Amino acid sequence: MAPNRAGTPAVLLAITSVAALAVVLQFDGPPAVVAGLLLTLVLPGYAMTRGLFPGRSLSPIERGTLAVTLSLAALALGGIGMFAGGARLSRLSWAELGVGVTVVSALVWYLRQRTRPDSNWSTADTVEQGAVPLRATTLSTRKAALRLAPLALAVLFVTVAGVVSWHSASRADAVAFTELSIVPAGPVEEGAAQRDVVIGVICHEQHTTQYTVKIHDNGSFRASFTPRVRNEATWAVTTAVPATGTITAELYREGDTTPYRSVHLS
The missing domain is CATH 2.60.40.10 (Immunoglobulins)
Structure with a gap:
């Protein structure tokens, strides 16, 4: 029986909807804090990690670090873009940005799952009795590039955010x-x-x-x-x-x- 590939993106979107509802209804206390943290530090980056690297096997620490880094980078760039476009930066606009990034990334994740072959079903390599399977002793260029890709992407996001911030600050200095x-x-x-x-x-x-x-x-x-x-x-x-x-x-x-x-x- 094939796995339900839409299940996990659907759960992510459900959590995002609940968090967004808590922000829109302006809940107070712990619910508002949890919802805000999810929409700014967790959900957008987690969805982006899944969408960008659907076939990567990441440890919980790697996935958590990427989720926080990509969330902050995406919201920083999005916030600068909203400010440059004249949008009012408010509680609601930040929530809309977090929800938008999460939904788009979850959709990419779902579509990339559909185009990938089923990786949950595999056949173990058979080895003749008494033989010792060979273990790769060197890291291929492709694997090294895949392992470094999340870090490079995070650095790219932060660099672009810094450049855009500097450009925006330079323009602000020229305001009459x-x-x-x-x-x-x-x-x-x-x-x-x-x-x-x-x-x-x-x-x-x-x-x-x-x-x-x-x-x-x-x-x-x-x-x-x-x-x-x-x-x-x-x-x-x-x-x-x-x-x-x-x-x-x-x-x-x-x-x-x-x-x-x-x-x-x-």
């Missing part, structure tokens, strides 16, 4: 933005009608930018400045504002109709 600040210029004398504040603008827009800085309070006070600031340069001005009330500074870039930055000083 502007800093706006308002701080007191010094102590205010008791009973004074005005106080001095320092308005500061730091340009990180990757080019020289024309700004408009508008300052106002809750009453009739109004002031405006139009600095032109080079990239990575700082512009600052000290100006007198009412001694009481909340002062608001709003920054507009050229062409803006709504404030790009806004800060307050009480």
Whole structure:
């Protein structure tokens, strides 16, 4: 009787479904912890190990190490891809990623089982009575490559994750933005009608930018400045504002109709 090849992938998918359900329903306590650990450290890597090396005989330690390594590598790459694509990294999105990797790998595992000859049925080699079977004393190149393949794959995953992370960090450094600040210029004398504040603008827009800085309070006070600031340069001005009330500074870039930055000083 032939073995049921779909049995083990089906069990893996059933466990994955239960773990995903625990995350989606936001269980608390031990169930949530167990489900999260399974979806991040065990199930994706285990399914990938089975799908990539269906004919390999691995020890429990080797299979466990591969499961954890491949799970972390796959989720790291997937997380970077989701972040680069603008997806929100949340509890649900991580669960979806873990489930997706597990399901695809389990499907590959099942399909590769169908294309392989039945390896569970074998005939022992017969040896003439009194003869001693020869034992291979050298490791063939093919066997050595198969044994090193899991390690090489894990190193490849980690290397690609590192390269993608570095590239993403380099792109993040090039993000355009502007800093706006308002701080007191010094102590205010008791009973004074005005106080001095320092308005500061730091340009990180990757080019020289024309700004408009508008300052106002809750009453009739109004002031405006139009600095032109080079990239990575700082512009600052000290100006007198009412001694009481909340002062608001709003920054507009050229062409803006709504404030790009806004800060307050009480």
